[in-house]
Structure formats: C-alpha cells, structure tokens
Amino acid sequence: MKTKTSAPVKAKKPAKAQPxxxxxxxxxxxxxxxxxxxxxxxxxxxxxxxxxxxxxxGIISGALKKRLGLNVVSIAGASGTRTYRITEVKTS
Incomplete structure (x- = not known):
C-alpha cells in the first residue's frame, strides 16, 4: 500500500530591490x-x-501631431529619402 507524502514546501522569494x-x-x-x-x-x-x-x-499625423500636439517636421533629402523629427513647439 502507498503512503501519502506531503507536498514539498516552497521557499519564500527574497524581496526585490527594485521593481x-x-x-x-x-x-x-x-x-x-x-x-x-x-x-x-x-x-x-x-x-x-x-x-x-x-x-x-498614421501615428505621426494622428497621435503625435493631433493628439499630443508635437511639432513633427518632414525634410526631403537629396537622395529622395524623407527624414522626420520633432522640433520645438512654437508658442503664440
């Protein structure tokens, strides 16, 4: 006949220093x-x-420009590539 054994006891996790x-x-x-x-x-x-x-x-025009009000500019390069970047927002 088999005997019942207790489940192994889990060790407590140490407290984390940082989340x-x-x-x-x-x-x-x-x-x-x-x-x-x-x-x-x-x-x-x-x-x-x-x-x-x-x-x-779509994210650039919708979320960044319209919703967040960021000033995202587009600059056409000589090789036909377009570069995007955020510039300072002009205050009125």
Whole structure:
C-alpha cells in the first residue's frame, strides 16, 4: 500500500530591490527616435515597431501631431529619402 507524502514546501522569494523596468510603448520609442537631432526615416521607424509604412505615417499625423500636439517636421533629402523629427513647439 502507498503512503501519502506531503507536498514539498516552497521557499519564500527574497524581496526585490527594485521593481522590474516598465517596458516602453512603441509610441514612446518612436518619440525618442524622432527627438534625435538627425531625425529618422520611415524605414527606421518600421524596423523599430514592426509596423507598415502607412501605420507609421498614421501615428505621426494622428497621435503625435493631433493628439499630443508635437511639432513633427518632414525634410526631403537629396537622395529622395524623407527624414522626420520633432522640433520645438512654437508658442503664440
């Protein structure tokens, strides 16, 4: 006949010194990328987020410009590439 054994006792977890770092949202990662002095391209933003080009452009115009009121400028380069960056907001 088999005898019952008690379940193993789990050790208590030690207290954490710091809470785990909060993961940045894709939108906040885009904002950080756009704040660079050199700016960024649609292709770089697509790689960062995994989004398609039309989604990146939609976030720029909808969320960043309209909802958050950021001044995102687009600069056409000599090689036909377009660079986007956030500039200082002009106050009236």
């Amino acid at each position: 785990p770092a909060k993961k940045q949202s894709k939108q906040s990662q885009l904002i950080d990328l756009l704040k660079k002095k050199t700016g960024t391209t649609i292709e770089e933003m697509m790689i960062l987020t995994g989004w398609q080009a039309h989604t990146v452009r």
